[in-house]
Amino acid sequence: MAQVSTERTRTADAALRARARSVMPAGMYGHLSVNLLPAEYPQFYDHAEGCHVWDVDGNEYVDLMCSFGPIILGHRHPAVEQAANAQLARGDTMSGPGRVMVELAELFVDRVDHADWAMFAKNGTVATTLWLPIARAATGRNRVLAASGAYHGAAPWCTIKLDGVTPEDRANNFYYTFTDLGSVERAFQEAGPEQVAAVFVSPFRHDAGHDQEMTDPDFARGLRALCDRYGAALVIDEVRAGFRIVHGGTWEPFGVRPDLSAWSKAIANGYPLGAVLGNDAMRVGAERIFATGSFWFQSVPMAASVATITALREENAVERMEAAGQMLRDGLADQASSHGIQIRQTGPVQMPNLSFVGDTHFERAMVFAAAAAEGGALIHPRHNWFLSAAHEADDIKRVLEATDVAFAAVRRRDVRD
Amino acid sequence: MAQVSTERTRTADAALRARARSVMPAGMYGHLSVNLLPAEYPQFYDHAEGCHVWDVDGNEYVDLMCSFGPIILGHRHPAVEQAANAQLARGDTMSGPGRVMVELAELFVDRVDHADWAMFAKNGTVATTLWLPIARAATGRNRVLAASGAYHGAAPWCTIKLDGVTPEDRANNFYYTFTDLGSVERAFQEAGPEQVAAVFVSPFRHDAGHDQEMTDPDFARGLRALCDRYGAALVIDEVRAGFRIVHGGTWEPFGVRPDLSAWSKAIANGYPLGAVLGNDAMRVGAERIFATGSFWFQSVPMAASVATITALREENAVERMEAAGQMLRDGLADQASSHGIQIRQTGPVQMPNLSFVGDTHFERAMVFAAAAAEGGALIHPRHNWFLSAAHEADDIKRVLEATDVAFAAVRRRDVRD
Numbered sequence: 001m002a003q004v005s006t007e008r009t010r011t012a013d014a015a016l017r018a019r020a021r022s023v024m025p026a027g028m029y030g031h032l033s034v035n036l037l038p039a040e041y042p043q044f045y046d047h048a049e050g051c052h053v054w055d056v057d058g059n060e061y062v063d064l065m066c067s068f069g070p071i072i073l074g075h076r077h078p079a080v081e082q083a084a085n086a087q088l089a090r091g092d093t094m095s096g097p098g099r100v101m102v103e104l105a106e107l108f109v110d111r112v113d114h115a116d117w118a119m120f121a122k123n124g125t126v127a128t129t130l131w132l133p134i135a136r137a138a139t140g141r142n143r144v145l146a147a148s149g150a151y152h153g154a155a156p157w158c159t160i161k162l163d164g165v166t167p168e169d170r171a172n173n174f175y176y177t178f179t180d181l182g183s184v185e186r187a188f189q190e191a192g193p194e195q196v197a198a199v200f201v202s203p204f205r206h207d208a209g210h211d212q213e214m215t216d217p218d219f220a221r222g223l224r225a226l227c228d229r230y231g232a233a234l235v236i237d238e239v240r241a242g243f244r245i246v247h248g249g250t251w252e253p254f255g256v257r258p259d260l261s262a263w264s265k266a267i268a269n270g271y272p273l274g275a276v277l278g279n280d281a282m283r284v285g286a287e288r289i290f291a292t293g294s295f296w297f298q299s300v301p302m303a304a305s306v307a308t309i310t311a312l313r314e315e316n317a318v319e320r321m322e323a324a325g326q327m328l329r330d331g332l333a334d335q336a337s338s339h340g341i342q343i344r345q346t347g348p349v350q351m352p353n354l355s356f357v358g359d360t361h362f363e364r365a366m367v368f369a370a371a372a373a374e375g376g377a378l379i380h381p382r383h384n385w386f387l388s389a390a391h392e393a394d395d396i397k398r399v400l401e402a403t404d405v406a407f408a409a410v411r412r413r414d415v416r417d
Numbered sequence: 418m419a420q421v422s423t424e425r426t427r428t429a430d431a432a433l434r435a436r437a438r439s440v441m442p443a444g445m446y447g448h449l450s451v452n453l454l455p456a457e458y459p460q461f462y463d464h465a466e467g468c469h470v471w472d473v474d475g476n477e478y479v480d481l482m483c484s485f486g487p488i489i490l491g492h493r494h495p496a497v498e499q500a501a502n503a504q505l506a507r508g509d510t511m512s513g514p515g516r517v518m519v520e521l522a523e524l525f526v527d528r529v530d531h532a533d534w535a536m537f538a539k540n541g542t543v544a545t546t547l548w549l550p551i552a553r554a555a556t557g558r559n560r561v562l563a564a565s566g567a568y569h570g571a572a573p574w575c576t577i578k579l580d581g582v583t584p585e586d587r588a589n590n591f592y593y594t595f596t597d598l599g600s601v602e603r604a605f606q607e608a609g610p611e612q613v614a615a616v617f618v619s620p621f622r623h624d625a626g627h628d629q630e631m632t633d634p635d636f637a638r639g640l641r642a643l644c645d646r647y648g649a650a651l652v653i654d655e656v657r658a659g660f661r662i663v664h665g666g667t668w669e670p671f672g673v674r675p676d677l678s679a680w681s682k683a684i685a686n687g688y689p690l691g692a693v694l695g696n697d698a699m700r701v702g703a704e705r706i707f708a709t710g711s712f713w714f715q716s717v718p719m720a721a722s723v724a725t726i727t728a729l730r731e732e733n734a735v736e737r738m739e740a741a742g743q744m745l746r747d748g749l750a751d752q753a754s755s756h757g758i759q760i761r762q763t764g765p766v767q768m769p770n771l772s773f774v775g776d777t778h779f780e781r782a783m784v785f786a787a788a789a790a791e792g793g794a795l796i797h798p799r800h801n802w803f804l805s806a807a808h809e810a811d812d813i814k815r816v817l818e819a820t821d822v823a824f825a826a827v828r829r830r831d832v833r834d
Contacts, residue, residue, distance in 0.1 A: 016516060016519050019519050019523065020518075020519045020522070022534075023519065023522035023523050023525075023526050023533075023534050023535060024518075024519075024522050024534055024535060024536065025534055025536060025695075025700055025703035025704045026704045028514070029536055029703065029704075029708065029709065030707070030708060030709025030710070030713060030714075031709045032512070032513050032514060032709070032714050034513070042513065043513055043514070044513060044514060044515060044516055044518075044519075045508060045511040045512065045513045045514070045515055046507065046508070046515065046516070047507035047508045047511075048507075048508035048511045048512075053508070053511055053512055055513075056515075056516060063512055065512040066512070067510045067511055067512050067711070068512065068711060069711060070510045070711055070712070071510065075508060075511075076508075090463065090464035090465075091462060091463070091464045091465035091470070091492060091493075092687055092688075093484045093487045093488065093687035093688070093689075094462040094464075094465045094470055094484055094492075095449070095462065095465075095470055095480055095482040095483070095484050095485065095795060096449050096451070096459065096460055096461060096462045096472075097445070097449060097460070097461060097462070098461060098462055098463070098473075099433060099461055099463070099473060101437075101441075101461075102433050102436050102437045102440065102441075102461075105437070105440035105441050106436065106440050108440075109440050116440075117439075117440050117441055117442055118440060118441060119441065119442060119446055122539040122540055122543075122689055122710075122712060123539055123543070123710040123711060123712055123713070124710065124711055125709075125710055126539075126540070126543065126710075129572075132573065132581065133573055133576075133580065133581025133582060134581060135581075136580075136581040136582075136583065137580040137581035142583045142585075154707055154708045154709045154710070155546075156549070156550055159550075159706075159707050159708070160707055161705075161706065161707035163550065163554040163702075163705035163706050163707075164549070164550025164551060164552075164553040164554035164702065164705065164706040165550060165553075166553065166559045166588075166589055168559075168585040168586075168588040168589060169585075171583075171585040171588075172583055172585060239711075264711055265711050270509055270510035271509075271510070271712075272510075272539055272689050272711075272712035272715060273712075278442075283442055285580075285581065286442035286443075286446065287442045287443045287446075288578075288580035288581065289576075289578065289580050289581040290447070290571055290576050290577055290578035290580075291446065291447060291571045291576070292446065292447025292448045292449070292542075292571045293447070293539075293540040293541065293542055293543075293571070294484070294485060294486065294487055294540055294541055294656075294681055294682050294689075295487070295539060295540055295688075295689035295690075296447060296540070297447075297449050298689060301689075378512060
């Protein structure tokens with residue numbers, strides 16, 4: 001707990017940032033760039049263990065970002081590392097796949113209700129982008145529906161920033177409003193129902209910069225019924241939520257089975273892997289397209305994935321993340337109330353999202369995140385956080401000590417303004 | 418050498434294939450599927466060491482595919498494995514990049530003449546697809562020129578198979594003929610020169626199913642001049658050839674610098690990594706777009722890449738691949754001649770391509786490849802092969818024993834037909 005009051009130095013980080021500015025666009029790119037975050041955030045990390053990370057200046061943090069999702073059992077989980085190392089000693093990128101590819105495909109088909117087959121790739125965006133040709137080849141149709149504002153990755157067809165994107169990249173996209181079934185029907189009509197290959201949906205709304213929004217089971221069932229009526233594939237984006245909310249497909253408790261699903265992030269506890277799962281109706285689409293990558297057949301991430309999915313169930317990971325997440329949510333609610341600050345906490349407790357009422361420009365969120373980082377808790381002002389099965393009660397207590405100081409900083413700022 | 422005469426069993430491979438057929442599209446997908454290869458090819462591998470691989474039935478091969486390019490120093494190269502393991506013990510996919518990302522970007526900028534900055538991703542197709550928004554954002558133009566038939570990856574804009582591809586995916590593509598400068602000028606005019614963001618080119622023609630075609634330096638210089646005249650970016654696809662022909666950009670001996678280049682495959686000796694390098698004119702494009710991936714910031718492949726690029730130069734890898742490749746080419750030429758078989762060997766000796774004269778449907782190539790595999794040499798009937806710095810004279814001798822038997826098999830087939 002010493003970290004809370006110790007002034008943290010950032011000289012090594014600053015030196016690396018200066019070097020990075022000359023050899024990388026804007027010094028860093030993508031979702032891990034801290035260019036839009038408070039100065040208290042480290043850009044570069046030295047090592048990680050369990051739910052703890054250390055930056056290049058030796059500052060320690062309880063990590064509530066979990067590498068933006070991939071770390072679900074904690075860094076360097078023994079069973080996962082053992083499986084990965086054993087495979088690495090035999091071979092990783094060989095001139096063909098290893099046995100473990102079949103084992104992993106069988107495991108996914110076993111654990112995810114709707115899946116009859118699996119394909120593997122390296123990232124979430126590749127998995128979500130692979131939907132398109134599969135659904136198109138399977139249905140012979142080109143148009144797709146997606147929720148407006150939904151994040152499905154960083155490819156031109158879906159990226160949140162329009163620089164470098166052409167009108168043609170999105171000519172086949174039509175949009176509905178999550179979770180408004182009437183808007184889905186209207187989007188079908190706008191696109192022409194007989195031209196719609198697929199409807200894309202996230203298991204709940206978890207777009208950065210928005211409060212999270214849970215899914216009404218009737219919306220899920222209605223979406224399935226509309227897809228059935230019009231002969232379109234229902235495609236669910238499990239990249240961010242997969243295996244954190246449900247061990248299997250996130251909509252399985254609703255009794256709703258998609259035709260295709262995309263997975264990545266947590267499925268191999270930090271090893272690079274993406275997956276597309278499909279049912280038999282979509283198999284022909286997956287068989288017709290040509291999609292591949294030099295590293296798609298790596299055996300090490302697949303061995304890590306088998307170990308991860310196995311450990312997730314054996315260690316009751318969902319329940320443990322839920323317990324830690326609930327403790328965090330309750331603690332934050334109590335602190336906000338005692339500081340007289342109005343907050344909203346939305347989404348599943350395993351993927352916390354905290355926003356400040358009326359904080360349109362995230363000014364309070366930035367003050368809060370800066371003070372939390374300074375206090376040794378790594379969170380994010382605009383993006384949901386992630387719990388892992390490595391977050392124990394003591395870790396959450398340490399986070400809450402940091403957030404108590406952070407709420408006080410927000411309060412001071414509110415009073416000052 | 419016992420392998421040459423020993424009958425190889427394939428029962429474990431057959432059992433895995435049967436399982437795979439139920440849980441993967443067509444039992445396997447992408448460039449590593451053996452569905453279109455002779456039955457003598459294994460689909461699944463057990464382990465690999467240096468330039469040797471063992472299939473799941475325990476059969477050993479001298480591997481001339483090098484995992485289709487990634488393995489350039491041989492499997493399990495000590496310096497690369499040590500660097501990767503040391504990084505893995507600290508952290509891989511963390512909530513931000515490690516120091517090694519800066520070191521790697523600096524190394525690329527040092528080793529590749531045209532590069533002022535670097536971005537990293539996970540695969541070749543992602544790197545080649547990242548060109549598009551970068552060049553578009555930098556130039557404010559949307560259209561691109563590429564050589565017809567050129568393989569630039571497996572995304573809808575460029576994949577070799579049109580299933581699941583929409584007309585809009587390629588609406589901004591215009592095509593020229595490699596290496597016909599007049600056709601490039603005509604493609605510029607067809608697209609409208611003021612609308613062309615970039616011209617894509619491979620360092621030489623290495624498309625599967627074709628003899629390889631070296632680049633006339635005047636074509637390279639002419640392409641640069643045309644891009645300069647019309648304000649388009651010159652973009653080179655180093656994914657397949659990078660670091661095998663030249664330590665640096667493959668066109669550096671011509672004195673031709675592209676504006677952007679895409680790299681993957683060999684840059685981390687089998688660890689999953691792609692890179693886009695650019696000059697200062699393109700930096701603004703890279704800064705404006707949003708492109709990212711959950712695993713793009715992994716430290717382990719970056720540490721492996723630093724070690725790989727360092728070892729490539731320290732161990733004179735290009736020269737060693739050239740020597741082994743020349744020995745193979747000479748040996749194959751002698752064998753073909755003594756068997757009375759007309760072959761063509763094209764492209765750089767480090768990336769051998771062998772075709773049989775008049776073998777339009779690859780029938781002789783299939784017989785040859787099948788017999789070579791049976792004899793313990795892993796090659797490909799339609800795709801170029803790859804040498805690595807781990808291929809020693811003894812390995813090439815073993816390959817040549819297998820190809821001698823394979824040429825005899827081709828000869829028997831020719832006589833029979």
